[in-house]
Amino acid sequence: MAKVQVITDSTADIPRHLVEELNISVVPLKVHLEGTSYLDGVDIGPQEFYKKLKEAKELATTSQPSPIDFVEAYREAAKDGETDILSIHLSSAVSGTYQSALLAQSMVEDEFKVTVIDSREASYAIGIIVVEVAKAAKEGKSLDECVAIAQEIRENIQVYFLVDSLDYLQKGGRIGKASAMVGSLLNIKPILSISEEGEVYPVDKVRGKNKATARIFEMLKESSPKGARLGAIVYTDNREEGERWAEQMKETFQLSDVVMAEIGAVIGTHVGPGTIATILVPNRD
Structure with missing residues (x-):
């Protein structure tokens, strides 16, 4: 074989x-930033990328x-x-x-x-x-x-994420069905997910990040009533927050291991700094 x-x-x-x-x-x-092209994860890592992105005068693009x-x-x-x-x-x-x-x-x-x-x-x-x-x-x-x-x-995978700003998704043209939420936030945190078709869409909106975080874990429990077998937290330039989420995921679902994954330059171009996500695979029936 x-x-x-x-x-x-x-x-x-x-x-x-x-x-x-x-x-x-x-x-x-590839990610293109202020006249320079980088191979994602080869020529530029996440930490260097977010530093450059915050200082950049132009929007990064990807190919x-x-x-x-x-x-x-x-x-x-x-x-x-x-x-x-x-x-x-x-x-x-x-x-x-x-x-x-x-x-x-x-x-x-x-x-x-x-x-x-x-x-x-x-x-x-x-x-x-x-x-x-x-x-x-x-x-x-x-x-x-x-x-x-x-x-x-x-x-079966369950994905929920928060962004600090919808601007990156909007300017990069990757906002999908979440576009209706732009311009009406005022400390409203949209909880986003990825549809069965692979598009970004809004699941809920909550005032303030703490309440949004609590709502995400509430939805994860609702969507995984028999527990979970795999879990991960994905973060950008906010590792400490990611570690807190990982501990919460371990406690909530009795997981011995939760993968911590750093969002690289290409995805980071479209979601921006401050993004954080939960990824969960429920137990089989």
């Missing part, structure tokens, strides 16, 4: 130690990998032979990354097998899928088994 090599892109925001431990291949997107970038990654992964490639990427509703991967798949289909999945998620909501699939691949699971794991998590 062919081994499975898992490939993703840098917007999955997977902590470096997990990338190395699970042999995950990561294709970087997806080319199909050739993916072809090179696929060929590298398959160079030892007997390899099935599973490529899992940023929501097609907010980026052309998935389409680039599909084009690359068609360019190598005569050489080896590549399966491409639209995560319909962003940041470590992609990463949590990729990590669980990579664990399965390391255990020797087949491609079909790995695809089934990815699809099951994608269908």
